[in-house]
Every structure is written in C-alpha cells, then in structure tokens.
Amino acid sequence: MSSTFDQIATIIAETCDIPRDTITPESHAIDDLGIDSLDFLDIAFAIDKAFGIKMPLEKWTQEVNDGKATTEQYFVLKNLAARIDELVAAKNAGA
Amino acid sequence: MQLEYFQLIDRILDLNIGEKTITVEAQVPEHSTIFEGHFPGFPIMPGVLLTEAMAQSSGWLLLGVMKFERMPFLAMVKEAKMRGFVSPGQLLTIEAKIEHEGSGFAVTSAKARVGSELKCSADLTFRHIPFPDPALRVFMDAMAHKIGFPQQAMPHD
Numbered sequence: 215m216s217s218t219f220d221q222i223a224t225i226i227a228e229t230c231d232i233p234r235d236t237i238t239p240e241s242h243a244i245d246d247l248g249i250d251s252l253d254f255l256d257i258a259f260a261i262d263k264a265f266g267i268k269m270p271l272e273k274w275t276q277e278v279n280d281g282k283a284t285t286e287q288y289f290v291l292k293n294l295a296a297r298i299d300e301l302v303a304a305k306n307a308g309a
Numbered sequence: 310m311q312l313e314y315f316q317l318i319d320r321i322l323d324l325n326i327g328e329k330t331i332t333v334e335a336q337v338p339e340h341s342t343i344f345e346g347h348f349p350g351f352p353i354m355p356g357v358l359l360t361e362a363m364a365q366s367s368g369w370l371l372l373g374v375m376k377f378e379r380m381p382f383l384a385m386v387k388e389a390k391m392r393g394f395v396s397p398g399q400l401l402t403i404e405a406k407i408e409h410e411g412s413g414f415a416v417t418s419a420k421a422r423v424g425s426e427l428k429c430s431a432d433l434t435f436r437h438i439p440f441p442d443p444a445l446r447v448f449m450d451a452m453a454h455k456i457g458f459p460q461q462a463m464p465h466d
Binding site: 252255256258259262263268269270271272273275 | 384385409410411412413414416434436
C-alpha cells in the first residue's frame with residue numbers, strides 16, 4: 215500500500231499535469247509547485263474522495279489569514295500528508 | 310427564462326434535500342436577440358447558456374442544502390457535453406445532483422433534457438461563501454419564491 219504522500223503526489227501530478235518526479239515531501243504546493251486555489255479545489259476533491267475525509271480547507275485558510283498557522287504547516291506535502299493521516303485516524307476513531 | 314437578466318430557471322419541480330437532488334424546468338423563449346446571431350436561419354441555444362442553466366439548477370440545490378446560509382459561485386466546468394441542439398420554444402428539464410461536499414466547495418453533476426432526449430450534461434464545481442451582500446440574499450429569497458422553491462426548505466427567521 216502506497217504512503218499518504220505517494221497518493222497525494224500522484225493526485226497532484228495527474229490533476230495539475232506536474233511531472234511526478236518533481237514532487238517531493240518537501241515541496242510546497244503553492245510556492246514550489248505553483249498550484250493555484252482553483253487547482254487546489256480539484257486536488258481537495260480528489261483527496262477527499264480518495265481518503266474518505268473532508269479536508270477543512272476553510273479552517274486552515276482562516277488560521278493562516280489570522281496568523282495562527284503558516285502555509286508550510288498545511289501546504290508542504292509531508293505536512294499535508296500528516297494532516298490527512300490525522301483526519302483519517304479521527305474518522306476511523308469515530309466510526 | 311429571462312435571458313436578458315440571466316435568469317434561466319423558471320420553476321423547481323422537485324427538491325430532495327436528503328438525496329441532494331433537484332429537478333427544474335427552463336422554458337427556452339421563442340424569441341430573443343440571441344437567436345438572431347446564434348444563428349441566422351438556424352436558431353439554437355448557445356452551449357454556454359445551457360451550461361449556465363445547469364449551473365443555476367445546481368446552485369438552487371446547493372442553496373437548499375446549505376439552508377441559504379452561503380452563496381454558491383461557479384468555479385469549474387468539466388465534461389461539458391452538448392449532445393443535441395436546443396431550439397427556441399423548447400422546454401428543458403434539468404436534473405442536478407451533489408456529488409461531493411467539500412470545505413468551501415461542492416461538486417455537482419447535471420443533465421438537461423428536452424422530453425426524454427438528453428441534450429447536455431456537465432460536472433460542475435462551486436465555491437461557496439457567506440452571502441457577500443445582504444441585497445443578494447434578499448434577491449435570492451425573492452427569486453426562490455418566484456420559481457417555487459419549496460417553503461419547507463427555506464430557512465425561517
């Protein structure tokens with residue numbers, strides 16, 4: 215079974231037509247990969263469906279806008295993968 | 310359908326909040342300046358307006374599901390297929406379904422038919438935000454009443 219990062223990287227590569235080998239755990243989705251907010255909707259849709267979760271994009275965005283979090287915490291891919299793992303674990307704990 | 314005001318949906322036939330589906334009707338007018346140019350001698354509904362009609366159908370569905378607390382705005386059109394011509398005077402029946410509810414966005418699929426004939430379909434993505442202006446909310450309430458939005462699905466203050 216592929217890791218969460220691998221699944222995210224594949225989704226991003228396919229959704230945004232970015233070469234898979236340029237996507238690393240250290241990649242920042244916005245700053246390094248140039249993903250804009252519209253493309254990120256597509257990615258969020260694919261991630262939500264793949265993992266059976268609802269990524270709280272609005273909450274994350276609000277935290278960044280309020281200065282309570284940095285974009286790196288959510289949009290560097292290794293961190294995004296960790297957030298997704300947390301959401302999946304929370305879902306499974308509540309199931 | 311009031312093309313000049315971009316009001317394409319005439320009435321809601323069915324809104325199922327639980328199933329997250331909607332069915333609406335849209336009567337294509339017999340006469341419009343649009344048909345004078347699109348096209349002379351062969352008037353048909355432009356594909357962009359058919360897509361907009363599917364988007365507005367989805368929008369009413371999302372408004373209902375979100376209890377008129379947020380306003381959906383079309384963000385993405387995928388797999389838009391114009392499968393047959395739609396002529397002046399034809400009655401469109403449009404069905405839409407919510408495929409996914411994300412955080413601040415939603416994805417729908419929609420189909421429009423004339424009679425039993427499928428004329429177009431599309432997958433649509435919307436961003437939704439709190440109503441940006443009270444006037445818009447008042448307007449949408451009035452439009453909802455006009456097109457027969459089910460009263461039981463309307464929020465009551």
